[in-house]
Amino acid sequence: MSVRGLVSACVVLAICAGCASSSRTDDDYRHKVANTAETLNGVLGTVELALKVTTRAPAPFLSVTFAEADDDASATASNFDAIQPPSAAADRLREQLDQVMQGTVSMLDDLRIAARRNRMAELADLAKPLRSLQDKLDKLEGVAG
Amino acid sequence: MKKLLQIALGVLTAIGGFVDIGDFVTSAVVGARFGMSLAWAILVGTLGIVVYAEMSGRVAALTKRAVFDVVRERLGVRFAMANLFSAYFINLLTLTAELAGVAIAIELATSVNYLLWVPIVGLVVWLVVWKLPFEVMENAFGMLGLCLLVFIIALWQLGPDWSGMLDHASHPTVPQGEGHPTWWYYAIGLFGAAMTPYEVFFFSSGAVEERWGRQDLITNRLNVFVGFPLGAAISLSIMACSALVLGPLHVEVSHVSQVGLPIALALGKLGVAAMLVGFFAATFGASLETLLSAGYTFAQYFGWTWGKAASRPREASRFQTVLLISLFAAMALALTTIDPVKVTEYSVVLSAAALPLTYFPILVIANDRGYMGDKANGWFSNTIATGYLVIIVAVTLVTLPLMIATKAGM
Amino acid sequence: MADQILYAGRQLLDRQIATSEGRSVGKVDDLEIDLDQPGGPVVAALLTGQIALGARFRGRLSVWVTSIAQRLRASGDLEPRRLDIRLVSSVAATVTLRVPHGDLPPADLEAWLAEHFIGRIPGA
Numbered sequence: 138m139s140v141r142g143l144v145s146a147c148v149v150l151a152i153c154a155g156c157a158s159s160s161r162t163d164d165d166y167r168h169k170v171a172n173t174a175e176t177l178n179g180v181l182g183t184v185e186l187a188l189k190v191t192t193r194a195p196a197p198f199l200s201v202t203f204a205e206a207d208d209d210a211s212a213t214a215s216n217f218d219a220i221q222p223p224s225a226a227a228d229r230l231r232e233q234l235d236q237v238m239q240g241t242v243s244m245l246d247d248l249r250i251a252a253r254r255n256r257m258a259e260l261a262d263l264a265k266p267l268r269s270l271q272d273k274l275d276k277l278e279g280v281a282g
Numbered sequence: 283m284k285k286l287l288q289i290a291l292g293v294l295t296a297i298g299g300f301v302d303i304g305d306f307v308t309s310a311v312v313g314a315r316f317g318m319s320l321a322w323a324i325l326v327g328t329l330g331i332v333v334y335a336e337m338s339g340r341v342a343a344l345t346k347r348a349v350f351d352v353v354r355e356r357l358g359v360r361f362a363m364a365n366l367f368s369a370y371f372i373n374l375l376t377l378t379a380e381l382a383g384v385a386i387a388i389e390l391a392t393s394v395n396y397l398l399w400v401p402i403v404g405l406v407v408w409l410v411v412w413k414l415p416f417e418v419m420e421n422a423f424g425m426l427g428l429c430l431l432v433f434i435i436a437l438w439q440l441g442p443d444w445s446g447m448l449d450h451a452s453h454p455t456v457p458q459g460e461g462h463p464t465w466w467y468y469a470i471g472l473f474g475a476a477m478t479p480y481e482v483f484f485f486s487s488g489a490v491e492e493r494w495g496r497q498d499l500i501t502n503r504l505n506v507f508v509g510f511p512l513g514a515a516i517s518l519s520i521m522a523c524s525a526l527v528l529g530p531l532h533v534e535v536s537h538v539s540q541v542g543l544p545i546a547l548a549l550g551k552l553g554v555a556a557m558l559v560g561f562f563a564a565t566f567g568a569s570l571e572t573l574l575s576a577g578y579t580f581a582q583y584f585g586w587t588w589g590k591a592a593s594r595p596r597e598a599s600r601f602q603t604v605l606l607i608s609l610f611a612a613m614a615l616a617l618t619t620i621d622p623v624k625v626t627e628y629s630v631v632l633s634a635a636a637l638p639l640t641y642f643p644i645l646v647i648a649n650d651r652g653y654m655g656d657k658a659n660g661w662f663s664n665t666i667a668t669g670y671l672v673i674i675v676a677v678t679l680v681t682l683p684l685m686i687a688t689k690a691g692m
Numbered sequence: 693m694a695d696q697i698l699y700a701g702r703q704l705l706d707r708q709i710a711t712s713e714g715r716s717v718g719k720v721d722d723l724e725i726d727l728d729q730p731g732g733p734v735v736a737a738l739l740t741g742q743i744a745l746g747a748r749f750r751g752r753l754s755v756w757v758t759s760i761a762q763r764l765r766a767s768g769d770l771e772p773r774r775l776d777i778r779l780v781s782s783v784a785a786t787v788t789l790r791v792p793h794g795d796l797p798p799a800d801l802e803a804w805l806a807e808h809f810i811g812r813i814p815g816a
Contacts, residue, residue, distance in 0.1 A: 176534065178532055179532045179533050179534040182528070182531030182532050183531070183543070185531060186527065186528070186531060186543045187543060189547060190546035190547055193546045193550040193551060193554075194542070194546035194551060194554050195391070195551055197392055197393035198390050198391070198539060198542060198554055201389060202537075202540070205537045205539060253393075346785065347785055347786070355706045355707060359745070363749070412813075584718070584719065585708055585718040585721075586716060586802070587715060587716045588716070595810055596806045596810050596816040599802050599809065600799075600801055602816075603805050603810060
């Protein structure tokens with residue numbers, strides 16, 4: 138096998154290794170919930186920062202930042218929704234996280250639209266749920282124990 | 283006086299040209315996730331590129347031969363062919379990332395999606411290598427790349443606890459919640475970003491093009507010994523800004539825009555504008571360099587005419603064909619909407635894995651007194667260079683297993 | 693040059709060949725050895741180009757490299773490009789020829805691409 142062949146094979150392997158998979162145990166599922174919450178929390182961290190600099194960054198830059206955060210959150214949510222919960226306990230956990238995810242995505246949708254329209258003054262108002270979403274995600278990050 | 287100006291220009295270009303999308307993204311990703319605990323990897327990588335770039339420049343000045351030319355002679359025709367394909371493939375990934383980087387810089391300034399800019403950026407890059415006076419462009423982009431110094435100003439403005447940061451960087455520990463394999467995986471990424479082989483392909487080919495001789499050895503040393511470390515200071519400050527601002531909020535850096543947030547916080551709109559100009563120039567310059575390197579590797583392996591030896595493009599038609607095919611391939615890859623940040627991460631890690639095939643022949647030929655005469659390596663450079671060769675080989679052996687074990691750093 | 697002693701494998705093979713004015717010709721991809729000389733074998737010619745190179749690989753790679761090169765040949769002759777050793781003026785890091793670029797026939801692929809592809813782009 139040539140070096141190139143080896144390298145491309147490894148790239149394919151590494152990319153496949155990154156895909157989401159199904160969960161077989163409650164424990165595994167809890168880990169996935171925690172990881173998803175952590176990722177979403179990171180996205181909200183970006184948003185929190187972007188909100189701090191609404192008057193200190195160029196409008197196109199902010200607009201792109203909010204749009205990317207929205208895309209990231211939606212992608213994380215749809216990845217999570219594709220995981221099969223293994224039990225009734227997992228179902229309850231899923232419902233909790235689902236609610237927070239929906240809240241996050243809808244807030245980010247609003248922020249994205251307002252930023253795109255260059256209504257930077259409205260952003261702080263639209264971001265009111267931010268703090269409580271972050272608190273809920275913090276709790277969900279802890280479920281893996 | 284004119285000579286002095288030229289040297290100063292060379293050094294400034296080296297600073298601006300040191301940072302490309304690989305250094306930029308990897309430093310920011312690592313800073314946000316691991317704080318300053320991997321700052322040492324940038325230093326180790328920078329000393330490595332300094333040692334080997336100086337050697338490749340010296341070899342080029344004395345033998346008039348660029349790196350890939352030497353690679354084939356010393357590795358033999360088959361090993362060099364394997365190196366050609368792996369170097370070319372990694373180069374193509376890097377080119378893809380750089381082109382996307384230019385497009386992203388424009389997106390952040392206009393809010394028009396970067397995918398729409400990719401074909402335009404590709405066209406402009408091609409026009410530059412096809413007809414425009416290349417040195418002028420290289421110097422211009424190197425200078426504009428200096429705008430990235432804004433990260434150093436921002437860091438200073440953010441007013442970190444300097445001694446705490448230094449302590450953290452000099453006593454590296456794996457942060458809580460992160461595994462050792464992941465930490466090492468990103469150390470390799472930083473190392474690979476600093477030592478990317480295209481830098482020596484390009485650097486040595488440029489030296490041959492500019493007909494460097496013995497009298498240029500000083501210029502060579504100054505460019506490398508002063509320019510590269512100052513470039514690395516930019517990488518370190520990107521890492522520190524991320525660590526200070528993005529780290530506490532657990533931001534996972536996956537977009538260039540996130541790297542700009544600390545700048546906005548510290549310096550406001552003007553700072554962000556400077557960062558965008560710097561990032562644009564750095565990625566555009568690196569697009570030119572990686573594209574030309576793709577052509578250089580092929581031309582120097584097969585002995586084709588390349589670069590200025592041809593007064594018109596048709597006289598180097600094979601070289602120009604490789605450039606066109608590579609550019610189209612990279613643009614096509616970028617347009618698949620593949621994540622540019624992920625492409626960058628893969629390209630720096632794979633660069634690290636492919637290092638020995640490029641760096642070993644340089645070391646061998648820099649020791650050949652038949653070629654180098656009194657300018658062959660002394661014991662000091664040989665000790666450091668051999669030490670690095672050991673590191674490089676070790677890195678090659680562990681990279682792919684680590685990549686699989688950590689699911690590419692997840 | 694004619695009677696210089698070299699380690700052909702180490703000092704000649706895989707070196708860059710350049711014309712008298714410094715233009716690249718190709719690599720020393722293979723050597724033609726004359727075994728019938730009284731003083732022992734001598735190098736009769738440098739062979740360059742993909743046809744010569746392909747012969748140094750094994751298996752499919754060899755077939756691939758050679759057949760591409762042969763397909764580009766306008767004439768029916770499928771021998772590698774040959775540079776007589778008398779054309780060589782010096783052997784150092786580069787093998788330098790006595791003749792300028794214009795005196796040598798162009799490489800097949802270079803000529804083909806110049807005519808059919810690169811040459812057709814404005815400004816070429």
